[in-house]
Amino acid sequence: MNILEKLINILKPDKACSSCPQAKFGACQKLAASLEGIKKIAVVGSPNVGKSMTFNCLTGAYANVSNYPGTTVEVFRGKTILNGEEFEIIDTPGMYSLMPISEEERVARNILLNEKPIIVLHVVDAKNLERMLPFTLQLIEAGLPVILVLNIMDEAERLGIKINIEAMQHELKVPVVATVSARGEGIDILKGKMEEYVRTKICG
Amino acid sequence: MSEQKYADDVLGSSFKKIELMLQADYGISKHSIGSLLLQGDDEIISLVKLKDPENFSKIMEAVNFAKSSYNDPLSYIIAIQNQGKANYIIERAMEYGPSKGISYREKISKVMIDPLTGIPIMLLVLYYGIYKFVGDFGAGVLVNFIENGIFIKYINPLVIKIFIKIIPWEVLRSLFTGEYGIITLGVRYAVALIFPIVTTFFIAFAVIEDSGYLPRLALLIDRLFKKIGLSGRAVIPMVLGLGCDTMATMVTRTLPTKRERLIATILLALAVPCSAQLGVILSLLEGNPKGLWVWVGVITLVFVFVGFVSSKILPGEGPSFYMEVPPLRLPKLSNVFLKTWTRVKWYFIEILPVFILVSVFIWIGQLTGIFNFLTMLLTYPIRWIGLPDKTAVAFLFGFFRRDYGAGGLYDIKKAGLFTGNQLVVACITLTLFLPCVAQFLMNIKERGWRAAVGISVFVLFFSFSVGYLVNLAFNTFGINL
Numbered sequence: 001m002n003i004l005e006k007l008i009n010i011l012k013p014d015k016a017c018s019s020c021p022q023a024k025f026g027a028c029q030k031l032a033a034s035l036e037g038i039k040k041i042a043v044v045g046s047p048n049v050g051k052s053m054t055f056n057c058l059t060g061a062y063a064n065v066s067n068y069p070g071t072t073v074e075v076f077r078g079k080t081i082l083n084g085e086e087f088e089i090i091d092t093p094g095m096y097s098l099m100p101i102s103e104e105e106r107v108a109r110n111i112l113l114n115e116k117p118i119i120v121l122h123v124v125d126a127k128n129l130e131r132m133l134p135f136t137l138q139l140i141e142a143g144l145p146v147i148l149v150l151n152i153m154d155e156a157e158r159l160g161i162k163i164n165i166e167a168m169q170h171e172l173k174v175p176v177v178a179t180v181s182a183r184g185e186g187i188d189i190l191k192g193k194m195e196e197y198v199r200t201k202i203c204g
Numbered sequence: 205m206s207e208q209k210y211a212d213d214v215l216g217s218s219f220k221k222i223e224l225m226l227q228a229d230y231g232i233s234k235h236s237i238g239s240l241l242l243q244g245d246d247e248i249i250s251l252v253k254l255k256d257p258e259n260f261s262k263i264m265e266a267v268n269f270a271k272s273s274y275n276d277p278l279s280y281i282i283a284i285q286n287q288g289k290a291n292y293i294i295e296r297a298m299e300y301g302p303s304k305g306i307s308y309r310e311k312i313s314k315v316m317i318d319p320l321t322g323i324p325i326m327l328l329v330l331y332y333g334i335y336k337f338v339g340d341f342g343a344g345v346l347v348n349f350i351e352n353g354i355f356i357k358y359i360n361p362l363v364i365k366i367f368i369k370i371i372p373w374e375v376l377r378s379l380f381t382g383e384y385g386i387i388t389l390g391v392r393y394a395v396a397l398i399f400p401i402v403t404t405f406f407i408a409f410a411v412i413e414d415s416g417y418l419p420r421l422a423l424l425i426d427r428l429f430k431k432i433g434l435s436g437r438a439v440i441p442m443v444l445g446l447g448c449d450t451m452a453t454m455v456t457r458t459l460p461t462k463r464e465r466l467i468a469t470i471l472l473a474l475a476v477p478c479s480a481q482l483g484v485i486l487s488l489l490e491g492n493p494k495g496l497w498v499w500v501g502v503i504t505l506v507f508v509f510v511g512f513v514s515s516k517i518l519p520g521e522g523p524s525f526y527m528e529v530p531p532l533r534l535p536k537l538s539n540v541f542l543k544t545w546t547r548v549k550w551y552f553i554e555i556l557p558v559f560i561l562v563s564v565f566i567w568i569g570q571l572t573g574i575f576n577f578l579t580m581l582l583t584y585p586i587r588w589i590g591l592p593d594k595t596a597v598a599f600l601f602g603f604f605r606r607d608y609g610a611g612g613l614y615d616i617k618k619a620g621l622f623t624g625n626q627l628v629v630a631c632i633t634l635t636l637f638l639p640c641v642a643q644f645l646m647n648i649k650e651r652g653w654r655a656a657v658g659i660s661v662f663v664l665f666f667s668f669s670v671g672y673l674v675n676l677a678f679n680t681f682g683i684n685l
Contacts, residue, residue: 048530098236099243103457113231129298133290143233155531160301167297
């Protein structure tokens with residue numbers, strides 16, 4: 001049904017995208033609403049950094065969250081609204097790098113390869129940035145639309161770690177957001193960055 | 205992305221060469237595909253063979269040339285380069301200040317991993333978390349209250365009265381309120397027996413998992429697990445199996461090698477009782493502490509023995525262990541309840557239809573005489589391991605679900621048909637007995653038809669053999685529990 005509606009929207013030249021609040025973006029969105037239907041956002045990262053928590057915060061759905069690595073072995077899918085448009089969010093099993101070692105990592109990589117996500121949220125543990133950043137670089141190098149999410153900021157701060165978000169953004173040339181997903185902190189900022197990202201990406 | 209310059213080394217020029225030859229669309233950049241090729245990723249190699257068949261042999265030539273030019277594996281060199289870039293960024297964007305009071309957590313963490321202090325802690329967790337909370341409170345107090353205080357006193361008589369009024373036919377009425385009726389047996393088992401046990405278990409488990417204890421337990425037991433061909437990583441599906449073996453079988457995906465996954469699946473099907481079964485067995489052996497110890501001993505022995513033997517038989521290299529150890533945290537109450545709630549809900553939706561279906565099957569079976577025929581068939585192995593004929597029904601239930609079978613034993617014990625020895629033998633055999641239907645289906649999904657059927661046949665024979673041996677040992681040594 002959804003796909004059909006979008007198709008009709010594309011075919012009607014004068015009607016702006018009805019679900020789009022910013023009229024001037026209507027035309028771009030129409031262009032982008034491809035025949036594949038709903039656009040996808042993938043949540044990736046190492047095991048036990050709070051991917052599922054972030055997923056839960058963004059979708060309002062419930063994926064099981066545990067304090068041990070490897071809880072998510074199935075792929076969870078939920079929905080979120082950005083700029084008044086519906087997006088599919090995919091919660092993936094944990095992966096350490098683009099080179100898969102275990103079965104779940106393979107599943108996660110295939111999502112990146114095959115599902116053409118419009119945003120890739122790389123969730124990392126802010127305490128262990130040294131170990132996690134190489135994967136961020138790999139994702140950026142792969143040409144994927146990365147937003148880096150520095151999660152578990154509260155524990156990092158307690159350890160005395162200070163991260164300069166601006167400098168990080170400048171070096172990586174991708175958006176960087178600090179969150180504490182267990183308490184829902186920073187999720188609104190993340191959503192804001194995601195909306196901005198979608199807009200600039202579609203309209204150039 | 206910014207332009208990167210590699211021109212002055214072999215690796216850099218190989219990257220360039222390969223990127224030029226890659227023509228197809230891979231969903232990620234050509235540089236990344238090249239990098240994965242150079243690192244020897246089999247999946248990507250076959251993908252390139254498929255998508256760029258003309259250039260494939262030339263591409264692989266370039267890959268092999270680059271490989272032969274270095275002493276170290278390319279994956280290592282690329283990782284080092286990548287880490288260097290990461291460190292460069294971190295130097296510019298991160299600062300370390302003084303840390304504020306996290307060291308006591310580190311201390312507790314160390315105490316949990318050190319075998320000297322860790323093993324007593326593990327036993328304490330098991331004793332209070334499982335035995336006291338699930339066994340005594342869930343399977344004892346709560347089951348008693350719901351079963352005797354609610355079902356037998358109020359619901360059963362009321363339901364029987366109502367059904368006598370609305371259904372005049374004895375045969376049809378027995379489908380609902382007979383000995384194996386949908387309400388008197390199916391719903392009663394689900395609500396009075398399984399529900400309180402599973403709920404208490406999931407609460408205990410949620411607290412344990414959210415605290416971050418499990419990975420530390422994994423580190424603690426790693427050495428023992430290595431002996432049976434598993435890494436400490438496998439602790440998590442095993443402990444999860446104490447909750448629900450079906451769920452746990454799915455989680456064996458986190459194990460890195462095929463061999464480990466197969467061994468873990470066998471052990472889950474054979475020697476790891478699920479929470480519902482565990483709870484019922486704890487309440488069966490209540491007041492018989494020696495029997496409980498024999499049960500624990502035999503199951504542990506089987507677990508270690510089968511793990512050890514299968515790791516010797518199944519080909520493949522030994523496991524390596526690495527695991528992220530997350531910080532210890534105080535579990536959040538809301539998350540514990542949310543998690544328990546979703547799990548109990550999931551569990552209930554799964555079991556209730558099965559329980560009702562079993563009642564229907566038995567009803568049909570009784571009408572057609574198949575039920576009696578099957579129970580009669582089962583009485584042979586049952587007698588062989590020295591149990592009263594009536595136990596055959598419980599084992600027949602066990603074909604459908606583990607907990608249902610254990611529930612059957614519960615009724616037989618209440619009727620006073622077991623001696624102490626028989627109860628222990630029955631508990632051991634039924635614990636080892638077949639995986640439930642759901643787990644069997646999961647085995648097929650995860651390990652394939654042949655492995656799943658093979659495992660079930662093995663388990664079926666093995667469980668009765670162990671029952672026989674235990675019974676034999678009791679008789680030979682004149683042990684009376």
